[in-house]
Amino acid sequence: MEKGKHWLRPFIGSFRHKLILTSIACLLVPTLITLSVSNVLTRDAVQEQAEKNAQEQLKLIEGYLTGLFDNMLNISNYIIADPDMNVILKEQAAGKEYTGDNAEYREFADRYEITSKIDNISIIGERTYVTILLPNGRFFINYLLHEYDPRLLFEEPWFPDLEGLTGMAAHWVEAEPSPYLYEKAAGRQQISVARTLRRPNQRVYAYVVVTVPDNQIESIFERLGTGHEVMLVDGENRVMSHLDAGRIGERLTYLSDEPERSSIVELDGERYLVAQHAAGIKDWKLVLLTPYKDAVHQINHIFQTVFAFQVIAFAVFLVVLVLLIRAFTKPLVTLGKLALTVERGNLEMRSRMKGRDEIGRLGRQFDQMLDRIKQMIAEITEEQSRKRKAELRMLQAQINPHFLFNVLNSIRMKVLRKGDKESAEMLSSLSRLLRMTIDRDEETITLHEEVSTAIDYVNLMNMRQKETVTLSVAISSEAMLAQVPRFFLQPVIENALIHGFQQRSGTILVSAEVEGKTLRIAIRDDGTGMSPAAVTHLRNRLKREAVPTDEGDHRVGFSGIGLTNVNERMRIRFGDAFVMHIDSEEGSGTTVTMFVPL
Incomplete structure (x- = not known):
């Protein structure tokens, strides 16, 4: 399987080949589905058309056969309707004796009149045997007596059925071996129709029997041509007439009881189309048996020609499509080669x-x-x-800060050796503050480190003022370890020193504790405080999203960063989760409370 995939990879690896294969699939799949559905529908249509053609052929044969049967009825009707013939037949049936002068001539004349008439009406077309049989045994025929004695009709098994005929009713005799000498020698069958002539009292005075040999029916069957098997069967599906005399009398078990029906049957391993059509006489019917492949040959040839044309058109269209796709995708192939060239560094x-x-x-x-x-x-x-x-x-440039730290440390050591601890401590605070602002790269530090920086800053500021400010710390141990941004306390304490105390002594209290997931930090001073208008003004400035370019007094101090800058930095980092509150009263000091999310 892997080998197969490896073999197909060159054909499905490129966009062009995928497009060609997809196009072929999009054409081939609907075409195959269409051809499959068309094949099913065509097969049904072919069968339906073949059955229709078979029925049309049977109707044609039935027309010829009806003409033959009508001729037989017309002959009998002529005899029944001829008044002169009926007068003679009635007299003969009554046992008329010819006496007197010219008796023999008159008897001959009457017989001649009847025989000449039946000769005249039966001479047209194929040979037809006409028999007029009287109950007393007298008869009139259009054939020679040595061929067949018409008085033998009294012995036929169907002859008693004639007694039940009334009016113009006729009795059709199914196929039977012909007793006429000429036909018998040829081994032919015959079909007969019998009528009765009755007096007003319904007493029969003559029987009319018209007979045709089956070669006349066979000649009708031969008009259909070769490749077809036509037969006339009776109500019990027995063959009455067939071109093959050996098939006469055979019972066809595959026939349907419906007279107008077509079906496909399998005989001796081959499929046949069987079409049935009523013959118009009794329950007789015509049957057409055709090899199915012959029945649908011409129609199949048409569909096969159309199918071949579709295949050729599809192949031509497919070749054109592939050529067009190759032409359309040639720029893409060029781009692909260019990409490979660029991939190699060119x-x-x-x-x-x-x-x-x-x-x-x-x-x-x-x-x-x-x-x-x-x-x-x-x-x-x-x-x-x-x-x-x-x-x-x-x-x-890093050499200068390190050099400065080393120099400050050397000065601190000399000052400490001379016993000036206060100056040494000031230098130590300055060194730590410089190191925190210059030498640290971290964005966040612990609150403990931030508070240490604020303490150093206050210590240095106290060195500048006559009166000192006390920085008190009330921070929980958990809050001491919290991570906070660098230098967010110093600007707040700077504002308290500069604006809250104004070079006077005082106390700044820094308290912090953890409340859930928030660090609450409060910076409270006991300075001069602010007026309500000043508090409102400062709160409005804190609500602005942008950092002001000119903060007035708030930009004075060690770092030059005001409260609004601290607020903006914290909101940039923590978003709306960071909150800063300012509360102040004149003469009571100011409290800045910050809520920092952990």
Whole structure:
């Protein structure tokens, strides 16, 4: 299976091949579905058309056969309707004796009149045997007596059925071997129709029997041509007439009881189309038996021709489609090769596409991208060069802070050896404060470290003032370890020193505790406080989103960062979760409360 996938990979790996295969699938699948459905529908349509054609052929045969049977009835009707013939037949049936002069001639004349008439009405077309049989045994025929004695009709098994005929009713005799000498020698069958002539009292005075040999029916069957098997069967589905005399009398078990019916049956391993059609006489019917492949051959040939044309058209269209797809995707192949070239490091190649379609725009954008990449590489190279130079200058600049820390530490040690602890402590605080502001890269520190920085800042500020400010700390142990941004306490304490005390002594209390997931920090001083208008003004400034460019008195101090800057820094970092409250009264001091999310 893996080998098969490896073999197919070159054909399905590229966009062009995927597009071609997808197009073929999109054409082939609907085509196959259409052909499959069409094949099913065509098969049904072919069968239906074949059955329809078979019925049409049977109707044609039935027309010829009806003409034959009508001729037989017309002959009998002529005899029944001829008054002169009926007068003679009645007299003969009554046992008329010819006496007197010319008796023999008159008897001959009467017989001649009847025989000549039945000869005349039966001479047209194929040979038809006409028999007029009287109850007393006298008869009139249009054939020679040595061929067949008509008085033998009294012995036929069907002859008693004639007694039940009334009016113009006729009795059709199913196929039976012909007793006529000529027909018998040829081994033919015959079909007869019998009528009765009755007096007003319904007493029969003559029987009319018209008989035709089955070769006349066979000649009708032969008009259908070869490849078909036509037969006339009776109500019990027994063959009455067939071109093959050996089939006469055979019972066809596969026939349906419905006279107008077509079906497909399998006989001796081959499928046949069986069509049935009423013959118009009794319950007789015509049966057409045709090999199914022959019945649908012509129709199949038409559909096969159409199918072949569809296949050829599909193949031609498929070739054209593949060629068009190859032409349309050629720019994409070019872009693919260009991408491989760029992947190897050659940024000088360009597609140079000029088309106005999507692929042309893609090519131009690809070229622009390469130009931009080349430009960015040059910019990055130049930037890296400048960065290396800046790092070198930064490394050189770091020497000054370290040198300053070492010098301050040496001065502190000398001052301490001379016994001036206060000056030594001031230098120590200054050194720690400088190190915290200059030498630390972390964005967050513990609250403990932030408070230590604030203490150092207050100690240094007390060295500048005549009166000292006391910084008290009331922070829980849990709050001491909380991570907070650097230098967010110093600006608040700076404002308290400068604006709250104004060079006077006082106390600043820094308290902190953890409340759930929030660190609450309060910086309270007992300075001069602010008026309500000043408090309102400051609160409004804290609500602004942008940091003011000019903060007036709030920018005075060690770091130059005011309350609004602290508020903005904290809101940038923590969003709306950070809250700062300012409460102040004139003469009672100011309290700044901050809620910092942990």
